[in-house]
Structure formats: C-alpha cells, structure tokens
Amino acid sequence: MSFIRDGLTIGAVAVGAFFFLAGMVGLLRFPDTLSRLHALSKADNLGLGLIVFGLLFQEDELFPALKLVGVWLLALLAGAIVAQLIARAAIRDRPSA
Amino acid sequence: MSAATVFGLCAAALVGLGLFGVLVDPHPLRKIVAFNLLGGGVFLIFGITARRGAAAGFASDPVPQALVITGIVVAFAATALAAALVLRLVDETGRVTLRSAGSGGGPSNDAHS
C-alpha cells in the first residue's frame, strides 16, 4: 500500500518539478516580459499543483492535507494577481506605447 | 560531514561576502542589502550552534533559535531606519552617496556655514 502511495508521490512530484524546470527555461530564454510571464505562471501553477497533489498521498490526516491544498490555492491566487500587475506594468512601460 | 557543518561553512562564506559588499559598495542601499547577507551568515552560525546542541528530545537547542528570531526583527528595524535615511537624503540632494561635505577625516569639513 505504502509502496503505491510512494510511487504516486514520486511520479507527481517529478512531473511537477519538470514543469518548474520548463518555467525556468522559459523565464531565461523567452524574449520579452509578457511571454516570460506566460511561461512562468503556467509552469508554476501546474508544477506546484502537481507537487501538492503528490504530497497529499503522504498525509494521513485531513487537516494537514487541507492546509496543503490551501497553500496551492493561495499561491495560485497570488501568482495570478501578481502576473496581472506585472503584465499591466509591462504594457504601460512598453517603449513603443 | 553533517548538515550543520555544511551550513556552517556556507555561513562563513556569507559573512565574508556580506562584509565585502558593505565595505566596498558605494551605494548605501546596496550596503544595506549586503548587510542583510552578512546578518544572514551570522544568524546561520546561531542555527548550526542550535542544531549541534540538539538534546533532551529537541532536534535543536531552543535558546539560539529564540535569539535568532530577536536578531531578525532587529535587523529589519535597522533596514527600515537605514532605508528611510537614504530616501530622505535623496529627497534633499537628489543623490545617493555617503560622501558629502562631512566626509573624510580632513580639516575641510567646514563647507557649510
């Protein structure tokens, strides 16, 4: 039983970590602020979601598991808002505008 | 080599780096940033002291941990005061520098009347 749980955790966390890696590459390689932001927020939200999903298998109790989900939701919310704000600032400061 | 030793060496490097930044960076705000790195290194030494003092069922000696919490708060207070000084200085002069009429040890300090 614990073998299956561990396997699921490892799988989900590994895929999540891959998304983080992809986001990082995007951040470093993409040409302008908006596309970098795109790469980063997509990868972050998905990556963190998968990691939280993977960790849920390690939790036996309900409350800590809910806390984990709460962490993901808050990060999602903050990420979305901050991405919005950065994007607006980027459009406002765009040299052509 | 234990985790405490690894982070201890890391702390030694941070203290050196932070001190270098405080000493040579001409920009006051960056001196403050470097000072926070230096402080981080010093706090880490508390951390490894605490970790090496694990006993009585505690994974880490609580006394140095509490001292670090105090230290972090004091460091923030220092950052805030220094930042406010830098901002006021910029408002007054439009420049960010520690060199002014009052600088240096020479006798030419009577620039203002």
Add this chain to the structure above:
Amino acid sequence: MPSAAIVPAMTTAGGYLLVFAVILPVAGVLLSVLLGGRYAERIAIVVMPFGLAIAVAITAGVWHSGNVLQYVVGAWEPPLGVAFRADGLSVAMVMTAALLVPAIGWFARGQFATPPATQSRAATTFWTLLLAVWAALNAVFLGADLFNLYVAIEFLTFAAVPLVSLDGRPDTLTAALRYLLFSLLGSVFYLLGTVLLYGAYGTLDILLLASRVRMDPTAWIALSLMTGGLLAKSALYPLHLWLPPAHAGAPAPASAVLSGLVVKAPFFLVLRLWFDVMPGVSDRTAAQLLGVLAATAVLFGSVLALRQARLKLLVAYSTVAQIGYLFLIVPLSANSQIGHPWGNSAWTGGMLQAVSHAFAKAAMFMAAGLVAEALGHDRIAGLAGIGRALPITMFAFALGGMSLMGLPPSGGFVAKAMLLTAAVGEGQWWWAVVVLVGGLLAGGYVFLVLARSLAAPEEPLTLRAPVPRSRQLLALAVALIAVLLGFAPLRPSQLLLIGRPEAAALGVQ
C-alpha cells in the same frame, strides 16, 4: 573574600533597582510615543528625578554592602535566564549617566521647549530619544548577559542615530547614515562573537562564562571579533571617521549626550570582555596593538582638532583623541605585573578619565551650542569678543578644556596622572609620552579657542539671540563636576573594585 559570594543564580537585596533603572525610562519612552509631542518634554522632566534617585540608591546599595547587586529577571536563573548585575564599574557609569542626562535635559529645555498645544518634530523626537538613550545606557552598564547586552547596544544605536539628523540637513543625514552603518556593522560582529562563545561554552552569562572560558582559538577569535565591532562603535582610530560629522552635526544637547555618554557604552563593554569575561585570553601582543591604536587616536585626533575651523568640529575631534586615552587601560592593565589588572592605577585612572571626560565634554558641547546660538555660527575665526559677551559660557568651556588637558586640579589631571603612574610602574614608558604629548596638544586647541574668544573684536559683537543665564550656569555646573572629580584620591578606588574577583584578596587600599 566577599566577592566569592557572587552566585549567578541569586537576586540580592535591592536588586530590583537594576530592573527599574532600565524599565523606568522605557516606560517614559512608551508614554511619550502614546501621548505625543505635547507631553514628551514633561514626561522626560518627570522621569529624570526618579531615574536619578534609582541611580543613587543603586550606588548606595553597592557601597554599603561592598558587594555586587544582582537581579535575576523572571526568577529564571542563568544560564537559562538573564541577570542584571551592578558592580563598582557599573555604578560609576550609571551614576555618570544619571547626573548628565538630567543636566542635559534641563539645558535642552531652552532649545527644545514645547510650547503648549503644539507639536514639533525635533522636540518630540529629542525628548523621547533622550529617555531611550538613558534606558539603553543603563541596560549596557547593568547587563550581565552577552545577548541581552547585544539588544542593549542595538537599543542605544536606534536611540542615538536619529539624534544626529534632527535638523534634517543633508550633511547631518549623511552623518547619521554613516553612523548607523558603522554601528550596525559593529553590532553584528559583536553578535557573531557572542554566538561563537555560546557555541563553545554553552552560556551567555558573563560570570558563568568567565568560569568556563579557556584560552583556545574560538575564545580568541570571538574576542577579536567583538572587540573589533565595539571599536567601530566607540570610534577608536582608525574606525573614527563617522564620529566628527555626527557629533558636530547634532544639536548641542544631543552632541553632549552622544560624545559624553553614548561612546562610553561600547568602551565599557570592551572592558567587560577583556577583564571580566576573558581575563586570561588576551595576550600581551593584542593588548599592545590596542594600545597603539589608542595612542594614534590620541595624537591624530588632537592634531586634527587643532586644524578645525569650526568650534563643534574641534570639540568632536577632541572626543576622538580622548577616547584614545580610555583604551590605554588595556595595555597598561591587561598583563599587569602586579598580578591583577585592577590593582593597577591605570584601571582607576582610565575609569576616571571616562567619567571626567563625560562631564567635561558635555559642558564643552553645551558651551559650543550656546556660542553657536548667540553668534549664528561657530567659526573659530569669528569668535573674537565672545569671551566678554558670554563669560560664564566660555569659563565653562575653559574648565572642561582644563580637564581634557589634564591640568590640576581637574578630574582629567588625576586620570592622566594615574595613567602616567601606571605606565611608569609597568615599565611601559612609551604610553607616558603619548599621555603627555596628548595633553600638550589638548592645551593647544583649548587655548586656541580661548585666545580667540578673548581677543578684541574688529567690530562690536552683536549677539543674534540672547543666551539665558540659567543655561550658561548649567554648562558651568557640569564643567565644575568634571573639575571636582580631581579631588578624588590618587589611588585605586575602592568603589571600582567592588565585584572584581580576587580584589579583596589583593588587599589594595
């Protein structure tokens, strides 16, 4: 051996006074913040007599019992808890602060008086921070726990730095920022040494640490780091660069606090470290090295003071020089041939220098402030005639200067004479030369000012503002204390020995 009775875990009779000495001014600070500018001055004035009374009570307690007062905070015994401890050394400094702070406060009423129903930024801040400085000084002088002392010196930093930039001019802002950076750097090195000692010996209490500390590399490195940090805070050459602009730029009452009292706190901690925490760790070379810095400070600071064109900068540079004298204690007593550092007259001489300089320098800054108020400037070249216009003020300046020079019968004379005696007695005559040359140079810059002020002005001197006689008399009173200290006996003082281990066994009278 009465000192053997000091147990770190015991609260002595009257020990609660030590906590009150710290908490009372803190309460004043809180009240000032709560009620705001209208009341800050009144709160400070009300707190002062009580603070003085507490200091007198502590002094009486130590003197009568002939032993340390101690308070274990929260009844949690060290090493887990924190203690406050008052020995002879603490008492001397606590008493100095308790006399000077009210005197400076009274003096400052002329400058920072708050008209009813209005608030002013500088006045509110000054009164709040004056009490904060007092609380911090008491915490430093009475602290017996290395980390508690760290909090105390940071407390002092945050109280002292804004005093420098009260007028908000760009050059004082720069001076304040530099003071802050030097001071923070000093504190962080002190903190680093503290944690190294804790990691090696498992306690922060000074007495416990003294009984456990060994001559090993950790102790040695910790001592160097902490000493280096404290030297930056006390502006010993070559870490003095921040001091002159900061002390000269602050308003006169603030300068008096900073130069007279605040720089003494890190010096005090250096003494604690070298003589109480790690008496065996310091070796002769390190002590001589510190002596070289001290001697350079005396000579270099005095020469620069001579070359200043402004009165307040001259007084500030003379602080750099006078701090040098303080640190001569270390080479002269750390490896005393008598066997115990405090058996040597350098110990008493150095402490007397700390105390008499506090009064002398405060008086000189007060006088310089009054001159600047009266003339609207403090250029030394433009002082002609001020001696006749403000005779009391210039007399106060001269008396303070007399103590700096070391002319009899001032406190500075006795202090320097004792340092000389010790230098000769220890066979380290080269420090005696420094003391003498420093005295001559001090004579030079004091006479420079006096001669200028007594000269006949080219055109009749018009004072920009009237200077109240009460403020002049206050400066004079403070200067007189510095002179009266000269009637202290020319031998190791019994009071300063209270709480020194083995002092009783030594049989010094």
Add this chain to the structure above:
Amino acid sequence: MTLTFAFDAILALALVAVAAWTTAARDMFAAVAGSVAFGLLMALVWVRLAAPDVALTEAAIGSGVTGGLLIAVGARLRRNGASPGAEPPGAILRCTAAVVCGLVTVGLGAIVLLSPEPAPTLAPLAARHLPQTGLGNPVTAVLMAYRAIDTLLEVVVLLLALVGVWSLAPDRYWGGRPGMQQHEDPNGVLAFFARLLPPIGIIVAIHLFWVGSVAPGGEFQSATVVGAMWLLAMIAGLVDLPPIDRPGVRLGLVVGPVVFIVIGLAGTALAGAFLAYPPGHAKLLILVIEIPVTLSIAATLGLLVVGPPQRMPPG
C-alpha cells in the same frame, strides 16, 4: 543520508551563489530581488536545521517584509532618478577589503570545523522548566519566559526605529500621513485581491498565533501576516494611510510593550520577580501579553514599511 547530504550541499551552494550574485549584480533592483530570493532560501535552510520557528520568521520578516521594503525603496529611487553619487573605491582598497573578508571567512570556517559536535546546549534546562511555563513550544518559552526581558526590549527597539523613521519627516508634514504610493483603482485586480485576501490572512495569523504555544509559530510570525494584510489594503487604496498622530495609531503601537511591562511588574508582586509568572498561570499570562504584543508589532512593521509622513496633517 547521502541524498539529504546532497540536498543540503546544493542548498548551501545555491545560498552562496545567490549571495554572490546579489553582491555582484550591477543593477540595484536586481540586487534587491536577489536579497528576496536569499531570504527564501534561508527559510529552507532553517527547516533543514530543525528550526521551523526561525524558518517562519525568516520567510515572513527576513524575506517578506524586508523584501517589500527594499523593493519599495528601490522603486522610489528609480522614480526619482537618483544618480549614484559615488564611484566604487579604488583597487587597493578593494583588495584590502577582500583580504580582510577572506580572513574572516577562513577564521569562521575553521571554528565551524573545529567546534565540538555535539555542542554545549541549554536544551535540557529548557526542557526541564518547560512544564512551569505551560507551553509546548520551547522557542516560545525562551522568548516569553526565560528571556522575556530580551523580547520586551526588542519590541521597544522596533518602536524606536519607527520614532527614528518618523523623525526623518520634513517639519511641515509632521503628524501627517505617510507618503507611500497607493494604487487607487477600486475595480482593479489589486483591490480585488486586497478584499479577498485579508480575511484568509487573519485566519492564518490567528492560527499561527494559536499554535505558537505548542508548535512552530508565535507572535512575530502572526504579527507579520497581520501587518502584511494591512499593508496590502493600504497599497490597494482600500484604506488610507493613517496620520501618525492619530491617538488610535499611537495606542496600537504601545499597547503591547505596556501590557508586557504591567504584567511584568505584577510578577514582582505576585511571583517574586519582574517578568515572573505565578505558578499555574504562566500560559494564560503569556497569552495575555502576546495578543497586544502581536497587535503592536503588526502596527509597527506596517508603519515602518510605509515610511515617514509625507503629506500635510489634517486640519
């Protein structure tokens, strides 16, 4: 074992690398961003050193509030177009500094390697007296009981920093509102965020506060979250920045240390020493102190970030 060691080693290297990058970065803003990343990595290190209380404090204050403050200052410097008024020091000075820093690093490293492991510790003493405090978290016991005097003085230090920051206001603005820029767009995303988050934040803060007596958490971490929520609301323009001489503001700032001192003095009468707690009531009294202290720290942190008054006082 080897895997955790590898993780620690990578973490340590990353920390040093970020620090080096922060020191070397040419752009000041990059340096500020680097210091935020540094704080977050530090928080991870604290977890690895079995110090979760410190990790929370570091993340909240060391990285969060400090980072926010530095970003705000950096942005204002950039907006003002402040020119860097000084050149870096000459090569000789840099080399000397490098040698000094190298010596400090080597000396510290040597101590780290030479120090005994296990080290002397106060953990057994702290554990033995823990029942007297009624607390379950030994770090809170150190902060609020064994070394409560440090905590009391430190809260006042924070307040003094605020007095110092306020003293930097131009005279005409004394008593007025701080000058932090607000983004007043009631329908913007930020305003939405600032309406949505504070209730959650307050719950988190209460949780952190409550568990602090038995588990990692406590008044400093909780206060930071409260302060951050307040800041968010101020930045989003939902609440105005308070004038610094408003009595409520002043009361909020001092209520913590005042209650601390009052209960400490009561201890002199009831338990025989300043800041001692009568047996059996320690936990309750500590809680009574912690609630106002949390409020005061939150107010102080928030006001430290928004800076000195920059607008005319009302009336």
